[in-house]
Amino acid sequence: MTIAASVLDGVRTRRRRVAGNTVVVWVCAAIVGLALLLAVFGPALAPHDPDAADLTYANVGPVAGHPLGFDSQGRDLLSRLLAGARTSMAGPALVVVLAMAGGTVLAVVSAWAGRWIDATLSAVMDVLFAFPAVLLAVLAAAVFGPGLTAPTLVLALAYTPYVARVLRGAALRERAQPYIAACEVQGLSAFTICLRHLVPNIAPMMAAQGTLLFGYAMVDFAAISFMGLGVQPPTSDWGVMVSTGQPGVLQGYPAESLTAGLCIVVVVVAVNLLGERLSQRSEGR
């Protein structure tokens, strides 16, 4: 194929992909919406008690009334997955809220103040950037003991520099816009301008970042729970279930680990695609 033909071909496939993209985005939005509904109502929807163990049913496959079968302790798998939706998503959601709040404040202050404040904050962010999030969470768990509080706070802290760095760029671009100067001429305070004018204008970027961040947070949070340092068994949580299903995997009963893993992957794929789309739109503005 000649280059020109391949370039033309690229243009054509891109057009086709735009049409396909809308469907993909709607499917992703539906999956994320469903996941959010499950996070709210999942525990109530569980057909059986997710913690009721009956060892006579250990690792039994699907039967009537139990469409996914049982885990290694004879608990209904579907009920555990539904109940686990909340714990698997509440933690990451809180991480995103905290990191977005912290990152936005730092980004806006940096962009607004400029000069040495900006330089200092940027340098601090560069150093913080160097610390892998999961490692920091493990360190915190070692010191504070396993549980949800330490990983949530630590992951939020570790993600803040990422958010701050991306939003600082956006805030700097807005800062240079004439409407900000117009507000300043009118005598509005810096705080009012930032809150009422600057932040709403970087909101699409924030939405995109928050969505992408939720995907990362979900993976990291699940990894921490998988290691036994986050959500504690017997609470049902997707990350914990992948871990408690490990002996089953070695014995040839991978259902618990694999279904929980699948739940994580499906939600994260949907969230990532949605986040990418949002960030394309916010940049293409």
Added chain:
Amino acid sequence: MTAVAVRPAGHRSGRATGVARFVARRLVMLVATLFTSSFVIFGALYLAPGDAVSTLSGSRTLSPQAVAALREQYHLDDPFLARYFQWLGDTLLHGDLGTSITYREDVSSVIAARMGVTFQLVLYAALIIVVVGVGLGLLSGLRGGVVDTSILVVTTVFAAVPSFVAATVLLSAFAVGLGWFPAVGTGEGLAGTLWHLTLPAVALALASLAIVSRITRVAVRTELGREHVQTAISRGIPYPALVRRHVLRNASIPVTTVVGITIASLFGMSAVVEQTFGLGGLGSALVEASLARDVAVVQGVALVFVTAFVVVNTLVDVAYAVLDPRVKAGSRAS
């Protein structure tokens, strides 16, 4: 006549000092980051609620002699900063990271005994990421069409698979189900090690490989669309030479950065993979130690991981400066 010969001599030496200044700046940042990280790792111990002795002993009951030994070893009667510098001095000068409560040996020997597996695993995964990830990205970016679409779909899914889920799926399918690979352990000799580490390395590499492939694809596409490439096409430069000289060289810059960052972050993720495959590496030591609240081991391993992470990142930034003559001293690789 080549372009280099035409260039005035001063230009070359100017570039050399530019790179040197960039490298010097990165080295200063490296040291600053290591200082801060070691401070965080050290300071975390004292953030814990309650007495440092109870944190250090993981809330175990100790004899008064053991408590006295701990106070002595960690200089708990000295001020905080003095403690930090003493700890740092012990670490740097004597390689002394304290004693593990659970393993009952020096932390440095625990680390030394387990370091090999982790570094082999990370190296193997890094190779897979570079070869398969960049390869798929190039294929996807240069070919287009069905190949591109299928690679894009596969990498989109792979990018969302956490390494512990990948590890579980691979373990279930290829070790338990098909029996092609061993489920646990590290194996003997080169062939045995490779055989045992294949599944863990693939699990560790999967998500990063997908990200690297996607970045490579975008980089190649961007370069293909550039004006100088279009000009080269119209001048009739043969396709292989065009790709090699004009596309790959420029596309290699963002790709190097992402490869470096992902490889550096593999150290942290090695923990979950080692746990799944029963490999006694640093990562599993980190997890076991934090579950047992063996703070000395956690600090030691965290220090090794952060150092590896920061050093790899610095190396990448330096490689970036060498690859890209446009990088000026003071500008950041991002």
